[in-house]
Each structure stands twice: as C-alpha cells, then as structure tokens.
Amino acid sequence: MKHLPKHLRPRYRYLAVELASTPDASLSRRSFQRELWYAAGNLLGDPGSADADCTVVRFEFSDGAGEAIVRARHGHADAARAALACVASVDGHDLGVVVRGISGTIRACEEKYLGRPRQPSAQRTVAFEGGEVPAVERNGVLDVRVDDRYVGATNTDFE
C-alpha cells in the first residue's frame, strides 16, 4: 500500500530503556517484547495498549545487562513508561527496567541516552558469609552466587 503523506503519519516517541538482570539471564527481543505487551495489556487494557503501541524497535542484551528502544504513540509515552515499570521478570529472571530518556527519533534516542561503554564481565571468587563463593563482576558491581540465586553486591562490600 502506498505510504501515508508525512503530515498524516502517526507521531512517535522513542523511549531509551536500560535493562538489568542476573548474569545467567539470556533475553531475546522476542521474549522482552512479549512480556512488555503482556504488561501493557494487563495494566492499560486492550484499548490503552493499542494507543501506547510499545513496540520494541532496538534490542541488545548480553551478560545480564542490555538496552532497548521502545516506541510509543505521541501523547501516550507515560502510559508506555508505566507498562515498562510493570515488566517484573522475563523467562523467570527478575528484570530491572529504567527509562533513560525519551526522543522523537530513534537516532537521537540512541545518541543521547544509549550506548554507554560497558566492561566485559569477569569471574571472581569472593568471601561471602563465611564461605568462598563464585561471583560475576562488571563495572564495580558483583552478582554473588548464593545457593541457587544471585545476590547483588558492589566492590565496597568486599574491601
């Protein structure tokens, strides 16, 4: 179909989203999109989530941290923000979600808010609660493996 003339096209806002999870989490764009749409559907209802749109247009995730860009219809960015706040977990892994900023174009969104340099993660052994346990370190924060879960810590805790 012929595309719409420019003044009739929908206007979008792009939300720069920073994601965090445990080191063993491996999220795909598809699973994040599914959870986001579920969250939007549950929180905003079908009409509200249709208005908000909430399409994931960029997605990058590795080693328990990532970034995404979520599209929202102009005027419904706050609804999309609320839906994002209600994405609590993906594939059974807890997910930390924060909106770093909102832009009118994908490019501005990427350039202004995303693409912060990240160190590669490193394995370490730390003394935690009277025992030696494995931990994953990155950017000064550690995820310590305790029993079958991860406990978040920082370098400050082990000095």
Next chain:
Amino acid sequence: MYEAVHAHPDGDATVARYARTAASYGFDGVVVRNHGDARTEYDAGRIREETGIDVVRGMEIRAEDPSQASGYVGNYRGDHTLLLVHGGTNAMNRFAVEQDRVDVLAHPMRDDGDVNHVLAKAAVENGVRLEFDLSRVCRLSGGGRVQALRGLTKLAELVDQFDVPYVVSVDPTSHLHLRAPRELAAVGETIGLGAKRIREGLAEWGRLADRNRERQSESFIEPGVRRGRYEEVDR
C-alpha cells in the same frame, strides 16, 4: 526522593548495591527496612561517599501479636532512625496506628489487613504514616493485582478524607525490583493514585528521616526546645 528496601539477608542485594542502583535511578536516599529477624550490617558513611545516597537506618518490626511488637518497639526505637511495623492483620494495623513511637505502618492492606476510619483517625493523631505498597502492582498481574489495587484505592479514599500522612514504596527485595520515581509516578497516574501523590509519598521518607534525626540528636530536648550556643558571660 527515597525508597525503602529489604537488604540481604532479607532480600537479594546488599545496601551498597541498592544505593548504587538508586543513585542511577535518581533517588536521594534509601531506607533500610530489614525485618527484625534478618538484620544487616553496612557502612552508611562510606556508601554515601561513593554514591551520594543517604542511607537511613530503619527496621520493619514483624511480630506475632501486639504485645510482642510493643516489646520490639521499646527495644529498637532508640537506635533506629525509622521504625516500621509489618502490617497485614487487623490486630497489627491497629497496634501500629495507636503507637506514636512508630513511624510507618507498612503495607496495611496486604493479606487479611484492612484500614477503616477509626484507624485512619488514630494514624493522624499519632503521626503514623500509612504506606502505599506498590509491590503487587508492579510485580503481579491478574487476581493478586486486582486485590492490591482495590486496597490502594480504599486507602487513598481514607487518606484524602482524613488527611492521613503517607509514604509510597515498591517494597523491593532485590535491586532489580527498584523503579525510578518517574516510572512510579506514571504507574500511579495509570492506576488512579495520581503522580503527585507518588512523588509526595517517596519524598515523605526523607522528611521523616530528617525529623527523626533531629529529634535523636543531642541538642534536641523537646519540640521547640533545643540546646543552643550561648555567649560566655563575664562575671
């Protein structure tokens, strides 16, 4: 704005990790609200130096019955800036709002708990803050969340009617549960609490901590009376 958090061993992150995440989300401070049976150690001064986050020493008292809770309040009031009571039963809710030594009644609408006009008035009289607990709104869906929303709406109506002081928290047990103030405001707007109420509730933790720190400081004698600096008088 402040968030009240459960740190390891009560939750899955240390105070330092919470502070780091909270700083990057735009919070000014965190209140450590570990339950009395899962306390934690941390260096608040050091964390403040590294992250700029004000760490408030608090405790959430969880007791079987009011008489036990009363003992805990007496024991822990002195060395904690903020004292919360783990609500969720009618007996504990009632106990908390009738104690002026308690600062916050945490999640009063959870489980079998309920709040009515009598409790709301008592909370005003004793200056006990009621907590709007967003944990089940942000982390559940379906029936559990519907119940939580119903409870929050009822609480909001009572708070508006009697002008009850309140706080807002997502009651995080992991740094991954934290949500930035703007996100929480957007959620509040969506569920009908209003963005302003959420911001006020998050800021109230900080005001409460400041007030209690002043009261617990050495120069404080009673409201309006403090030990000041006086000129030496020549005799």
